[in-house]
Amino acid sequence: LAKTTQPISMDSYEGQEVNITCSHNNIATNDYITWYQQFPSQGPRFIIQGYKTKVTNEVASLFIPADRKSSTLSLPRVSLSDTAVYYCLVGAEGYSTLTFGKGTMLLVSP
Amino acid sequence: NAGVTQTPKFRILKIGQSMTLQCAQDMNHNYMYWYRQDPGMGLKLIYYSVGAGITDKGEVPNGYNVSRSTTEDFPLRLELAAPSQTSVYFCASSQTLNTGELFFGEGSRLTVL
Numbered sequence: 001l002a003k004t005t006q007p008i009s010m011d012s013y014e015g016q017e018v019n020i021t022c023s024h025n026n027i028a029t030n031d032y033i034t035w036y037q038q039f040p041s042q043g044p045r046f047i048i049q050g051y052k053t054k055v056t057n058e059v060a061s062l063f064i065p066a067d068r069k070s071s072t073l074s075l076p077r078v079s080l081s082d083t084a085v086y087y088c089l090v091g092a093e094g095y096s097t098l099t100f101g102k103g104t105m106l107l108v109s110p
Numbered sequence: 111n112a113g114v115t116q117t118p119k120f121r122i123l124k125i126g127q128s129m130t131l132q133c134a135q136d137m138n139h140n141y142m143y144w145y146r147q148d149p150g151m152g153l154k155l156i157y158y159s160v161g162a163g164i165t166d167k168g169e170v171p172n173g174y175n176v177s178r179s180t181t182e183d184f185p186l187r188l189e190l191a192a193p194s195q196t197s198v199y200f201c202a203s204s205q206t207l208n209t210g211e212l213f214f215g216e217g218s219r220l221t222v223l
Contacts, residue, residue: 032208032209034209041217042214042216043114043202043216044153044214045214046213087152094208095155095158095202095204095207096143096207099169100152100153101152
C-alpha cells in the first residue's frame with residue numbers, strides 16, 4: 001500500500017488559494033488518488049479523485065505530476081467554511097484497504 | 111434521498127454491556143463499511159461488506175461483530191463494551207470498491223464508562 005505524507009496543519013485567510021500537497025513516493029501503477037474533507041462531528045466528504053495530470057470539479061482541483069509521487073489539492077478562494085481536516089488517500093485495492101491518516105487541519109481566518 | 115443513516119447518534123454504555131449500532135443506506139450500494147475515529151486521529155476500518163451475506167475484517171475488528179442480511183442494512187454489534195471502545199463510529203457505503211465516492215453517515219458517538 002502506498003504510504004502518504006501530508007502536512008499536519010495549514011493556515012490561510014479568506015479569499016486566498018490554498019494548496020495542500022500529499023507525498024506518495026511508492027504509488028503503484030493502478031493506484032488512484034482521492035481527497036476527502038471532514039468537518040468536526042461529521043463524516044468525511046468526498047472532494048475529488050484523480051489518476052494523472054489535472055482534475056477539476058466545482059469544489060477543487062487536483063494536480064498530479066507525471067511521476068505521480070505527489071499530488072496537490074487546490075482550493076480556490078477559501079472561506080471560513082473551508083476550515084476542516086483534509087485527507088489524502090492512495091490505493092487501487094479498494095476502500096477495504098485504504099487508510100485515513102491524521103490528515104491536514106486547514107484553518108481559515110478572516 | 112437519505113443516503114446513509116446511523117442510529118443512535120449518542121450512547122453511553124457501562125463496561126460489559128452490549129449494544130448494536132444501526133446503519134442503513136438507500137442507494138443500493140453493495141459495499142458498506144464501519145470505521146471508528148478516536149479524538150484527533152484518522153479513521154480506522156473495523157469491518158466491511160461487499161454484499162449481502164459477505165463480511166470481512168478490517169484493521170481493528172476485535173470486540174465487534176457485523177452482519178449483512180440485506181443490501182440496505184449493516185449493523186455493528188459491540189459485545190462486552192470496554193472503555194477502549196469509546197469513540198465516534200462512522201458507517202459508509204460505496205458503489206464500487208476501488209474508485210469513486212464513499213458516502214458517510216453522520217456518526218454515532220459512543221462512551222463506555
